[in-house]
Every structure is written in C-alpha cells, then in structure tokens.
Amino acid sequence: MVRTVITFGTFDVFHVGHLRIIERAASYGDRLVVGVSADALNRVKKNREPVFTEGERLAIVGALKAVDEVFVEESLELKRHYIEKYSADVLVMGDDWAGRFDELTDICEVVYLPRTPAISTTALIEKISNG
Ligand code: C2G
Numbered sequence: 001m002v003r004t005v006i007t008f009g010t011f012d013v014f015h016v017g018h019l020r021i022i023e024r025a026a027s028y029g030d031r032l033v034v035g036v037s038a039d040a041l042n043r044v045k046k047n048r049e050p051v052f053t054e055g056e057r058l059a060i061v062g063a064l065k066a067v068d069e070v071f072v073e074e075s076l077e078l079k080r081h082y083i084e085k086y087s088a089d090v091l092v093m094g095d096d097w098a099g100r101f102d103e104l105t106d107i108c109e110v111v112y113l114p115r116t117p118a119i120s121t122t123a124l125i126e127k128i129s130n131g
Contacts, residue, residue, distance in 0.1 A: 003029035006088035010037040012050040013124050017116035025092035026066035033086045035073035
C-alpha cells in the first residue's frame with residue numbers, strides 16, 4: 001500500500017524553511033502531494049499580493065525531488081475535500097497551525113512539525129527591500 005502525505009502552503013519567495021518542511025513531510029510516506037495557495041486565497045489570508053504568482057509557485061514546488069504532485073489550494077476550508085480527493089493518509093502542517101486541523105483525525109493522521117527558526121517570507125521581503 002502506498003502511503004500518501006499531503007501538506008499545504010503559499011511557498012512565496014521559496015526559502016530553506018519551505019524546503020525543510022517539504023522534505024520532512026515526504027519522510028512520513030511514499031508519495032507527497034502539496035496544495036499551493038491560490039493568489040486569491042493569499043490575498044485574504046495575508047492581506048498582500050504574493051511576490052510570485054500561483055503558476056510560478058506551483059512550478060517551483062512541483063519541481064522539487066520530494067514532491068510527487070501539486071495542486072492549487074482554493075480555500076482553507078476545503079482540507080477534508082482535498083484529503084479525500086488525493087487519498088491522503090497523513091496531513092502535515094507547520095506548528096504555526098498546531099491544533100487547527102485536529103478535527104480531520106477521523107480521516108487521516110495529522111502531524112504538526114516545528115518551523116525552521118529565523119526565516120520567513122515576510123523577513124526576506126523586508127531584507128530585500130531595505131537593501
Ligand atoms: N515553514 C516552516 N519554517 C519557516 C517558514 C515556513 O516550516 N521558517 C512552513 C510553514 O509552517 C508551512 C509551510 O512552510 O507549513 C508553508 O509556509 P507558508 O507559505 O507561510 O504557508 P501558509 O501561508 O501558512 O499556508 O492551508 C494552509 C495554508 O495554505 C498554509
């Protein structure tokens with residue numbers, strides 16, 4: 001039996017914290033599916049335009065060795081639907097979301113992994129714009 005892992009994120013201005021969570025997520029199974037937030041979802045969630053478009057973010061995440069399949073995550077409320085659609089056995093999320101998806105434990109395992117310290121898209125945008 002193939003064990004499928006699913007994870008979600010915006011993955012804007014792709015950095016090593018993103019890479020590490022994707023690689024750790026992949027280690028929980030045989031196949032990793034990643035939901036990449038739509039531009040519209042990102043506007044609602046973070047109140048800003050992503051630096052890279054959803055097409056670009058999908059291409060970057062989809063090219064990673066650890067990733068088998070990518071799709072556009074249209075809404076935060078559709079996790080159950082995506083887990084069923086991709087037959088995921090495990091949902092992996094960063095611990096900034098700890099506890100938020102526990103209601104899904106009736107259909108899959110839910111794992112929260114610690115974030116990589118001291119790096120974020122927001123900090124990178126600030127660093128780049130301040131020169
Ligand atoms: N991450 C991490 N370490 C960092 C930064 C991010 O481990 N230093 C993880 C986050 O915890 C998340 C993933 O990388 O699991 C993607 O991060 P974001 O792009 O910030 O994702 P977010 O906007 O939180 O989207 O449905 C849930 C959302 O789509 C998650």
